[in-house]
Amino acid sequence: MKIEVWSDYVCPFCYIGKRKLEKALESFEHRDQVEVVYRSFQLDPNAPLNASEDMYTTLAKKYGMSYEQAVQMTEGVVQQAKEVGLDYDFSKMKRTNTMDAHRISHFAMEKGKDKELTELLLKAYFIEGKHLGEHEELLAIAAEAGLDRDEVKSVLESDRYADAVNADIQTASQIGVTGVPFFVLESKYAISGAQPDEVFAGALKQVWDETNKSPLVNVGGQGNACADDSCDI
Template sequence: MKVEIWSDIACPFCYIGKRKFETALEDFGQSADIEIEFKSFELDPNAKKGTNMSNYEMLAAKYGMSIEQAKVTSNNVAQQARAVGLEFDFDKNILTNTKDAHRLLHLAKEKGKMIELKERILKAYFTEGLDVGDHEVLAGLAEDAGLSKEEASRVLTDGSYSAAVEHDENEARELGITGVPFFVFNRKYAVSGAQNPEHFLDVLNQVYEEEKGKPALKMMNSKAKTEYCSGDNCGEEE
């Protein structure tokens, strides 16, 4: 079974959803037969590097809320993360453009280290407060995940895998994906958002037991377009 997961580095529910899906895999009897591929999705392709804006200031400016309201919203997300064993520190969060991180993940895919690097970058961004738009930081994270730091630096410098990122994002548009995380199982079923592990497990069992030749893509408890990190996923505004 192949599971494709569209997500962004800057999406807290992508990290929470990843952990919930992994919890479901622990209870799934055929987890060794599952191939997982992370797909690129940029919530804000125009995001700037080197900005001094905090996470709270960004939320306040974008959604017309106060800084205090933004802190409450972020704290609620952090509590959801803590419930699945993750520690988010939005006080240290460094906003940046995520395309270079996505490019590096495509190198990791070729080297069989995509899952390791995805986890490392998410932890760096949400827990450690590292600048995952900085090439030196990204190259170090690649090394942590078992990749060559020198090769990672070359990829980050020469623009490699930009077309691969764009291909993933074009696929997302073709599938009607407007919010992440978005999980596609064997191109038959789709699950949107950081659903509970029990729901993921139900889908895994159903897809595994079905014969081939079913309808191409069926939504299972999916959600429509959402605002930034509303409910259990992050998405584009209508």
């Protein structure tokens, strides 16, 4: 079973949704036959690399609310994160453009390190408050994921994999993705958002059952039968 996950590294529900999917897979009996592929999505493709405002100010402006209301709004997200073992700190989060992070994730996929890098990028942003727009931070994270620092530096200093990122985003648009996380199972079943655990568990079972039905085995050979308007008489 193939599961494609569209997400962005600055999306708080993407990390929460990742944990929920992982939890569902832990108890899924066919988990060893599931391939999870992370696809690129940018919530704000026009975001600057370096924003001067803190996250609360950004949210207050975006949603037309006070600074205090923005702080309060994030408390619910922080609690949801805690429920899956994540300790979010919005006061440390740094708004930035995620194109470079997505570009090196495609490089990591070629090297078989995309799962490690995805986890470390999300952890760096939401838990450690690191700046995902700064190349030195990205290089350090990539090296921790097991990637060659010089190779990653070469990628960052070019525009390599930008087409791959944009292709993922275009595909998302074509299939109607308007928000992330967005999970596509076997190219035809979708889960939108960080749904409750039972939704992921139920979807895994349903999709597996529907796509892995055993073919009928003819154990009696060919006997007399009718087909269309004729019979074996």
